[in-house]
Amino acid sequence: MNPDEMTRWDLSDLLPSPEAADDAIAELERLVGEMEALRDRLSPDMPEEEFLAAVRQYEAITLALHRLAGYAYLWFAEDTQDQRALAFRSKIEQLGAEIQNRVLFFSLWWKGLDDTPAQRLMRNAGDYRYFLESLRRFKPHTLTEPEERIINIKDVNGVNALITLYDMITNRFTFELEVDGEKKRLTREELMVYVRDPRPELRAAAYQELYRVYGEQGNLLGQIYAYRVRDWYNENLRLRHFATPIAVRNLLNDIPDAAVDTLLDICRENASVFQRYFRLKARWLGMDRLRRYDIYAPIAGAEKSYEYAEAIDLVLDTYQAFSPEMAEHARRVFAERHIDAEVRPGKQGGAFSYGVLPGLTPYVLLNYTGKARDVAVMAHELGHAIHSSLAGHHSVLTFHPSLPLAETASVFGEMLLTDRLLREEEDEAVRRDLLVAVLDDAYATVMRQAYFALFEREAHDLVNQGRTIDELCERYMGNLTEQFGDAVEISDEFRWEWVSIPHIYHTPFYVYAYSFGQLLVLSLYQRYKEEGETFKPAYLKILAYGGSESPQRILSEAGIDITSPEFWRGGFDVISGMIDELEAMEKK
Numbered sequence: 001m002n003p004d005e006m007t008r009w010d011l012s013d014l015l016p017s018p019e020a021a022d023d024a025i026a027e028l029e030r031l032v033g034e035m036e037a038l039r040d041r042l043s044p045d046m047p048e049e050e051f052l053a054a055v056r057q058y059e060a061i062t063l064a065l066h067r068l069a070g071y072a073y074l075w076f077a078e079d080t081q082d083q084r085a086l087a088f089r090s091k092i093e094q095l096g097a098e099i100q101n102r103v104l105f106f107s108l109w110w111k112g113l114d115d116t117p118a119q120r121l122m123r124n125a126g127d128y129r130y131f132l133e134s135l136r137r138f139k140p141h142t143l144t145e146p147e148e149r150i151i152n153i154k155d156v157n158g159v160n161a162l163i164t165l166y167d168m169i170t171n172r173f174t175f176e177l178e179v180d181g182e183k184k185r186l187t188r189e190e191l192m193v194y195v196r197d198p199r200p201e202l203r204a205a206a207y208q209e210l211y212r213v214y215g216e217q218g219n220l221l222g223q224i225y226a227y228r229v230r231d232w233y234n235e236n237l238r239l240r241h242f243a244t245p246i247a248v249r250n251l252l253n254d255i256p257d258a259a260v261d262t263l264l265d266i267c268r269e270n271a272s273v274f275q276r277y278f279r280l281k282a283r284w285l286g287m288d289r290l291r292r293y294d295i296y297a298p299i300a301g302a303e304k305s306y307e308y309a310e311a312i313d314l315v316l317d318t319y320q321a322f323s324p325e326m327a328e329h330a331r332r333v334f335a336e337r338h339i340d341a342e343v344r345p346g347k348q349g350g351a352f353s354y355g356v357l358p359g360l361t362p363y364v365l366l367n368y369t370g371k372a373r374d375v376a377v378m379a380h381e382l383g384h385a386i387h388s389s390l391a392g393h394h395s396v397l398t399f400h401p402s403l404p405l406a407e408t409a410s411v412f413g414e415m416l417l418t419d420r421l422l423r424e425e426e427d428e429a430v431r432r433d434l435l436v437a438v439l440d441d442a443y444a445t446v447m448r449q450a451y452f453a454l455f456e457r458e459a460h461d462l463v464n465q466g467r468t469i470d471e472l473c474e475r476y477m478g479n480l481t482e483q484f485g486d487a488v489e490i491s492d493e494f495r496w497e498w499v500s501i502p503h504i505y506h507t508p509f510y511v512y513a514y515s516f517g518q519l520l521v522l523s524l525y526q527r528y529k530e531e532g533e534t535f536k537p538a539y540l541k542i543l544a545y546g547g548s549e550s551p552q553r554i555l556s557e558a559g560i561d562i563t564s565p566e567f568w569r570g571g572f573d574v575i576s577g578m579i580d581e582l583e584a585m586e587k588k
C-alpha cells in the first residue's frame, strides 16, 4: 500500500464493522447499568477510593460512547449519501442522549457537593482533577435544584425557542443576484462566494443583496436579539450574580476577566495594523480607497499547484524540521490509513481532524485538489492530529484542548509551512499570494471577531438601558468606523451586519476565542523566531497538556502571561512584519 495514494480511511481501529456495534452497545449498556447501581453510594463521606472508582466508571462510559460516536460520525462523513451510515448515526445520537441522561445524576451530585468533602474526594484524583474542578466552577452561580429545573423547563419554550425562530427565519432567506446577465436565486453560502469575486461590481452587489434581505427583517431580528440579551441579563446577572454579561463566557472558557479585557483592548489599540493592510490592498487593486465590499477581493497572482505526494513531503518535512516527535505523530496518520483525502461525490466537504480516543491516532478528512490552500489545510489538520496525539496520555475526559487553545498546533503548523514556502519560493507572485492568504485569514479571525465581541459588550449594555434597534445599528456603524478608520469606505447597509451573525444570538461572546487563539499562536511564533531551539520544549509541553489544566496555568508555565498587554502586542508585531514584507514587494 503506497501511503502517497489518496485513499479512503480505514475505520477498523474503531470498530471492525458496523455489525460489531451491537456488541459495543451491549457493553456500553452494561457499564451504564453498573454506574446507576453506584447512585445510592454517593455521599459526602464516602471513601475516596469508591469515589474515584465512580469517576473511572464515568470515564469508561465516555470512552465506549466516543468510540461508537466516532465511528458513526466518520462513516457518515466519508459518504453522506449512504442510508445505512445515516441510520447508524441517528441511532448512536439517540443512544448518546439517553445515556447522558442516565448518568447525569453523577455530575449533578458532584456539583452540589460542599467544598470540604469535594476537596477531600479529589485530592488524589490525578488526571481527573481538572475535569472535576471544571464541573464545580459554576457552583457559586448555581441556584437551588427546583430553581434550576424551572429555568431548564422554561428555557425550552423560552429563549431556546427564540433562537430556533431566529434560525428558522434566517435559514429561509434567499438572495437574488444577477451574474453574467442571468438572475440567480441563491442561499447565503452561495451568495457569499461572490464577495471573493474578481469583479468589483459583483462583490458590491452580493453584499448589498445580503443586507437588503436582512435589513427588511432588521427590526424583527433586532428585537429577537434584544430579548436574548435581556434574558441573558436576567438569568446571569440578577439571578446568578455574575458581575458582567461577558463574565459568563469567561468562566466557561476558564479565562480570567482581566485577560479577556486586555485582549480586546490590545485589538482595539492595533486597529491601524489592518488598516495599513487594507490601504496596501487598495493600491494593488488600483483603487483610491478600499470599499468594505473589497475586503476579501482576490489579488490576481500565480496559481501554483501541488501533487498530493509532494504536499505530504512538504508538510511532513516542515514538521520534521521543527520537531521529529511531531513529524512522527503526523506520519502515523498516513501509515495507519487514518486519512481520507480524495474528493468524492457524497463525501463531506471541508476538512477536519478528529481525535476520537486518547492514544488512538486521530482521523483526518481532507478534500485535496492541489491548490496552495489545500497544502496549508493539510498542515493545519495534521497540526490538530499532532496536538491530540501529544495529549494522548490523558483521560478521555481531559485530552481535548479547551476552546481558546484548540487552534494552537494547527495554526502554528500553518505558520511553519508558510515560513518555509516563503523562504524557498523565488516567484514573487507566489510569495505575495502566500502572505495575502495569511493576512486575509488573520483579519477575519483576529480583528473582525474582536470587534464583534466589542460590539456585543456595548450592545448588552444598550439593550439593558432600553435603547432602540436603531440606536444599536448606529452603534454598530460606530464600531465599524473605529475598526476601519479612513482606510475603508463603509456603505450604509452594513448597519444590519450584526443581525446576520448567528454566533451573537446562539452563544454570546463566543467569538473572542477566535481572536484569542490566533493571536496566541502569532505570539508563540514570534517567541519561536526569537528563541529558536529553547522554545520548543515549552511549546510541546503546552500541547501535551491537552485540556487537563486551565489555559492560564498551561500558558503561564511556558512563561506566558495572558493578562499582559505586551504578550498580545507580540501577535500584532508578527502581523505588522508580514505587511512590511508585502510593502517591500510593492516597492520592487
Ligand SMILES: [Zn+2]
Pocket: 380, 384, 407, 410
Ligand atoms: Zn482548526
